Amino acid sequence: MTARSVGRSEVLSELPLAHTSITRPYVSATRGLARWSGMGDQSVRETVAQDGQVSSHGFIWTKTRGTSSATVEEREDMEIRFQSNTRTGHRSTCSKYFSSPLGQEGLEALGDLALKEGRKELLEGNAVTSARIGERAQEALAKGLETLSKLTELNRTTGYGQILGMLDPGIDLWAEIHGETPKNVAVEPLGRRAWHLALLCGLEDAVLSVADIEALLGLSKRGAQALLARMAKANPLLVEKVRQGRSFAYEIRWAQCYRRDGDWYVDACDRDEIRRARAAKDRVIQETSARRGTGAGYIAYLHSTANPKRAEYLATHPLPAGADGAWRALVEAGDELALYEYLVAREAEAGPVPSTPEVLVQEAKGVAPRNPLLGQPAQESLESAVVSTELSAKVAQMRQRMAAGVGR
Incomplete structure (x- = not known):
């Protein structure tokens, strides 16, 4: 060489x-x-x-x-x-x-x-x-x-x-x-x-x-x-x-x-x-890339000042009128780490994602889940939606049988 x-x-x-x-x-x-x-x-x-x-x-x-x-x-x-x-x-x-x-x-x-x-x-x-x-x-x-x-x-x-x-x-x-x-x-x-x-x-x-x-x-x-x-x-x-x-x-x-x-x-x-010194800088870059590879990290990056297109993103994706006050304050500050830690804390509070929808139905039991970013309960739980669908089907079947009996 x-x-x-x-x-x-x-x-x-x-x-x-x-x-x-x-x-x-x-x-x-x-x-x-x-x-x-x-x-x-x-x-x-x-x-x-x-x-x-x-x-x-x-x-x-x-x-x-x-x-x-x-x-x-x-x-x-x-x-x-x-x-x-x-x-x-x-x-x-x-x-x-x-x-x-x-x-x-x-x-x-x-x-x-x-x-x-x-x-x-x-x-x-x-x-x-x-x-x-x-x-x-x-x-x-x-x-x-x-x-x-x-x-x-x-x-x-x-x-x-x-x-x-x-x-x-x-x-x-x-x-x-x-x-x-x-x-x-x-x-x-x-x-x-x-x-x-x-x-x-x-x-x-x-x-x-x-x-x-x-x-x-x-x-x-x-x-x-x-x-x-x-x-x-x-x-x-x-x-x-x-x-x-x-x-x-x-x-x-x-x-x-x-x-x-x-x-x-x-x-x-x-x-x-x-x-x-260069290795220390590389570790920071790799940790940042790993964090932004997660759902919470990517959402935090989009809302933070580290995103060069932050203004454009917020213009096309404005915060809802009823957004949680803490989340709104963090978005205004634009600190990526603070936004990430907030979302991770909410994920930990919500618990792990169930493997099947049946788990959600059993755990909900009519209680409406809360949106972690809006701070509001959902309008309808998954179980109530399933029950409403089954009830509508049974009412339709009863009406068909009654109509058949009147005809005879």
Whole structure:
């Protein structure tokens, strides 16, 4: 996956999802994938393809992207897999356990990088050649791919597991924040471009020039310079300008700053305050959707100020003249939760809905039920209506018999 992204800035929208599907294949649903990949749920829906199709840049195969439904679980029933170009099958990651799409033999071969004729043969060498990256960038990429080939577990107690955890695109370190920064974020975010560069380097130290960064990430010169400036501002120890001959390069200390054995190690692996904040917002949205999926919740929404067409709805569905005063006051206030709680309380007071009409007939016994919203008794109970119908039929039969007797 990383080798295929060399020099392709346009694939940055699919890389986090592909990385999540490989390292955490158990993550599913639109909002779950958005949180663990550090993306927005709308961006996720725009990135993945239709059911059974491959994304535009070929990194993601969509098993299902959910259906239009009133149930939130069905709407967000999204499942994706990394689309590998090393095999014909669509799903390249196990549905239960983390494993590499190349298999153990492929990992070992990639780790060795097959030294041939005094140079390192990279996986997807055609991508490297087409990107036309320099020798210094090739060395950094080869070292990064060698490290990535050894990341086979997410165990944070091991060095390689900690590296894989640090490369999690959803942690605060790589976040793209729009608006106010969450209060408890102790690490200044470096951004998604920096995550791509760290992934290509395998979180190893590298010395790269602006031109090398341009070639590796597919950026313009101004974009590469802006990325270096942002990284230096976020962590002054991360980037240092060094002279190499008659030109300048930049020493990027990924390992020294973000690996446990580094001289300036910063524990950013478990910093996910941004993801937790987004998860809290998602829970509110899901609870609201679940509430509005009920009868009481939907009625409360229609009468509340949360409904953008509230005025239009009340104009076409005005409250009856004899509406309950408490209900009328709640509708005027427009508080959705208060309206919902009122209706739920009335439902609890009325009791569960009987399974058959006979239960209603037996329980009514001539007592007219009350309308919970109008506060008035109904004009006629169900039992009285049944009795009236039976009485009319018997009177008609008696009249027929009397008429027959008079005729004889």
